[in-house]
Amino acid sequence: MVVASRTVAVVGSGFSGLMTALNLLRASDEVKVLLIDRRAPFGRGLAYAARHRDHMLNVRAAKMSAWPDAPDHFANWLAAHADPACPAGFATRGQYGAYLQDLLARVAEGSRATGRLVVIPDEVVDLRRVEGGWDVRLAMGRSLGVRAVVLAVGNLPPRPPPGVEPTALASPLYRGDPWRDETPFAPATHSPILLIGTGLTMVDVAISLQDQAPGHPMLALSRRGLSPQAHSTEPLVPCIEPVEGGSPVEVLARLRREAARQGWRQAVDALRPRTQALWASWSPAQRAAFLRHARPYWDVHRHRLAPSVAERMAGLLQAGTLRIVAGRIRRLTKGDAGLELDWSPRGQTQAISQRLAGAINCTGPAGDPLRAGDPLLDRLVAAGRVRPDPLRLGFDVTDDGRLIDRDGVAAPDLFAVGPVTRGAFWEITAVPDIRHQAVQVAGALLARLSPAG
Numbered sequence: 097m098v099v100a101s102r103t104v105a106v107v108g109s110g111f112s113g114l115m116t117a118l119n120l121l122r123a124s125d126e127v128k129v130l131l132i133d134r135r136a137p138f139g140r141g142l143a144y145a146a147r148h149r150d151h152m153l154n155v156r157a158a159k160m161s162a163w164p165d166a167p168d169h170f171a172n173w174l175a176a177h178a179d180p181a182c183p184a185g186f187a188t189r190g191q192y193g194a195y196l197q198d199l200l201a202r203v204a205e206g207s208r209a210t211g212r213l214v215v216i217p218d219e220v221v222d223l224r225r226v227e228g229g230w231d232v233r234l235a236m237g238r239s240l241g242v243r244a245v246v247l248a249v250g251n252l253p254p255r256p257p258p259g260v261e262p263t264a265l266a267s268p269l270y271r272g273d274p275w276r277d278e279t280p281f282a283p284a285t286h287s288p289i290l291l292i293g294t295g296l297t298m299v300d301v302a303i304s305l306q307d308q309a310p311g312h313p314m315l316a317l318s319r320r321g322l323s324p325q326a327h328s329t330e331p332l333v334p335c336i337e338p339v340e341g342g343s344p345v346e347v348l349a350r351l352r353r354e355a356a357r358q359g360w361r362q363a364v365d366a367l368r369p370r371t372q373a374l375w376a377s378w379s380p381a382q383r384a385a386f387l388r389h390a391r392p393y394w395d396v397h398r399h400r401l402a403p404s405v406a407e408r409m410a411g412l413l414q415a416g417t418l419r420i421v422a423g424r425i426r427r428l429t430k431g432d433a434g435l436e437l438d439w440s441p442r443g444q445t446q447a448i449s450q451r452l453a454g455a456i457n458c459t460g461p462a463g464d465p466l467r468a469g470d471p472l473l474d475r476l477v478a479a480g481r482v483r484p485d486p487l488r489l490g491f492d493v494t495d496d497g498r499l500i501d502r503d504g505v506a507a508p509d510l511f512a513v514g515p516v517t518r519g520a521f522w523e524i525t526a527v528p529d530i531r532h533q534a535v536q537v538a539g540a541l542l543a544r545l546s547p548a549g
């Protein structure tokens with residue numbers, strides 16, 4: 097196989113892949129990028145393909161620039177594409193997707209990148225090591241010889257929750273992944289629809305369902321019944337020094353003290369710039385303890401709802417259309433007249449039985465790449481090219497994003513960007529974090545392509 101010596105394949109064209117590709121093209125006049133995605137539309141990924149008016153960004157527009165060195169880039173774009181119906185300070189995820197596609201089009205059509213960005217609608221099913229680079233195998237049968245590869249495959253599909261039996265999983269009344277199956281729900285009975293999970297995915301799904309079947313009752317269930325908090329209507333400035341270090345127990349104790357003193361939003365925001373460094377300083381046992389005990393609380397305070405979305409959720413709760421409960425599914429199965437649920441409220445042993453018009457898995461992206469059932473990831477693991485991190489949040493990578501193989505050796509030319517690097521960085525799911533990583537990985541990759549690299 098002939099390897100094109102300055103060509104890089106980027107697998108995935110969501111925010112992570114798109115921005116790595118654009119940073120590569122911006123930083124070098126010689127590199128050629130093959131941007132490959134199995135899903136249209138290019139550049140939007142899973143998060144920003146949303147079209148619903150109430151599927152809002154959960155980060156203020158002022159913090160969503162795709163370029164770290166131009167912090168107002170998105171805010172300026174938004175001002176030029178103003179939508180009077182959109183609440184000030186926040187944008188819809190659909191608008192953000194349009195912004196990303198605009199960036200892609202500008203670079204692709206600009207003279208600097210002429211012929212150097214090739215968009216390939218296909219699925220990468222395998223990567224094989226060849227002399228001087230990689231053989232990228234595509235589902236449609238083509239093979240591409242490239243010098244380096246960046247995996248930007250994004251969030252992995254959710255796993256079936258415990259207690260959901262195969263008969264329910266196979267039923268058309270059950271939706272296993274609301275982002276990959278958006279077929280509208282038309283409930284045949286007035287029994288509630290079960291939303292499994294009470295986080296951000298549940299919020300989006302509850303809002304979409306209400307538009308499809310107004311007033312239809314919904315029951316949202318998770319172990320603790322915690323749901324996301326709202327952003328303040330005005331931006332807040334944290335007025336404490338960022339946390340410099342400490343074990344998870346010490347950090348959380350400080351967080352509680354600061355929250356009592358000046359409000360939880362400022363306390364969490366003051367911690368945000370340090371979360372990657374804190375995570376890196378913790379042992380695997382400390383990280384596991386944080387995930388076990390503190391993660392659900394961290395998630396609902398850290399990932400917030402735009403005020404207009406929070407208002408809509410409050411309306412649904414007040415009207416009793418949505419009920420959020422803490423508990424666990426004992427059994428979800430398919431009966432003669434729909435789905436049948438047995439669940440126990442948190443801390444109780446008795447089961448409550450409930451007939452359902454449907455159920456939607458809103459537990460959010462899965463972490464464990466070994467259980468994702470993804471053909472490319474399974475092949476890479478089987479060939480020993482990659483290994484999961486100790487907590488199985490994603491794959492093991494070096495600080496500059498190079499994937500580490502089964503024997504602990506970092507590849508010089510196989511990189512990862514975005515949520516699959518969560519094991520190393522933890523806070524690497526949102527735009528403000530990934531945009532920095534995209535710049536770093538592009539720089540590290542170009543350094544290795546240079547004759548001295």
Ligand SMILES: Cc1cc2nc3c(=O)[nH]c(=O)nc-3n(C[C@H](O)[C@H](O)[C@H](O)COP(=O)(O)OP(=O)(O)OC[C@H]3O[C@@H](n4cnc5c(N)ncnc54)[C@H](O)[C@@H]3O)c2cc1C
Pocket residue numbers: 107108109110111112113114132133134135140141142143144152153154155189218219220221248249250251275472513514515525526527528530
């Ligand atoms: C519903 C939702 C809402 C979110 N909202 C926000 C928000 O408001 N603000 C924020 O900062 N962050 C938000 N996030 C976080 C989000 O993870 C990041 O902002 C970012 O979009 C992640 O992009 P990504 O490219 O890593 O992943 P993805 O968007 O998932 O893109 C990965 C791409 O890789 C492709 N792919 C995967 N495997 C292959 C293969 N083998 N071959 C070819 N293509 C492949 C997929 O088709 C997909 O298009 C949200 C996430 C979700 C899921």
